[in-house]
């Protein structure tokens with residue numbers, strides 16, 4: 001069966017690369033595309049998809065979703081939740097690439113997905129190397145009780161922390177909270193310099209020119225420390241490969257799942 005896909009944010013950096021990836025894949029079909037500024041134009045005109053006369057819609061609604069099995073969101077945090085709930089109401093499974101949604105947003109999305117008996121797969125970072133980073137950090141957190149998360153990105157990134165850092169903190173919270181030797185409220189000096197407490201992890205976001213997107217988890221023990229670090233490159237291809245996998249698998253469950261590993265077989269044999 002061909003899976004028909006709507007990409008919200010089809011003209012953006014990640015969404016246009018994904019739309020090209022879907023267009024070149026035999027088992028998937030571009031059936032909807034959304035961008036406010038390019039409403040009414042074709043994907044061929046806007047992102048150069050040769051022979052693709054799909055008309056871009058201005059919002060996620062009945063036109064964009066008509067006949068679609070899966071909606072992928074690569075837009076912006078201020079609109080993503082509304083897009084996701086609209087797609088679920090229309091009976092469409094959802095893959096979420098957009099970062100910036102909170103744990104509370106995801107709780108609402110999970111409730112709606114269960115009600116509509118549809119799957120939602122939200123992935124803070126679709127790159128395989130990040131999926132492995134999450135796994136390795138979860139292993140380390142079982143043995144090392146104290147860690148902090150460093151989130152680095154370019155100065156134009158609006159959301160903080162990144163989706164990758166949020167997902168990391170969320171996943172580590174399922175293992176345990178990081179132990180603090182000095183409780184935060186006993187900090188002498190400027191409390192904010194200790195970062196933000198996100199479900200039991202201290203997260204520090206740096207936004208400066210010169211960075212792309214990097215994440216470090218520093219695990220500390222007396223007289224030793226372990227640093228796990230991921231550095232993203234400049235192309236969107238790693239996100240495309242992971243998104244295509246998510247599109248193919250999101251129909252296999254109902255409710256919300258977070259992390260690409262949820263639909264991969266990464267268990268050690």
Ligand SMILES: NC(=O)c1ccc[n+]([C@@H]2O[C@H](COP(=O)([O-])OP(=O)(O)OC[C@H]3O[C@@H](n4cnc5c(N)ncnc54)[C@H](OP(=O)(O)O)[C@@H]3O)[C@@H](O)[C@H]2O)c1
Pocket residue numbers: 008009010011012013014015034035036037038058059074075076077078079096097098099100123124125126127163239
């Ligand atoms: N999970 C991952 O692995 C991963 C990887 C890459 C990026 N991301 C995340 O994906 C999101 C998009 O990133 P990007 O770099 O592709 O951004 P971008 O280049 O700015 O593209 C955003 C796209 O969304 C559309 N859009 C924005 N606001 C909209 C709205 N209110 N209604 C409808 N469409 C809207 C834009 O078109 P118009 O402005 O014309 O509407 C554009 O097509 C970000 O949250 C980013 O952090 C996640």
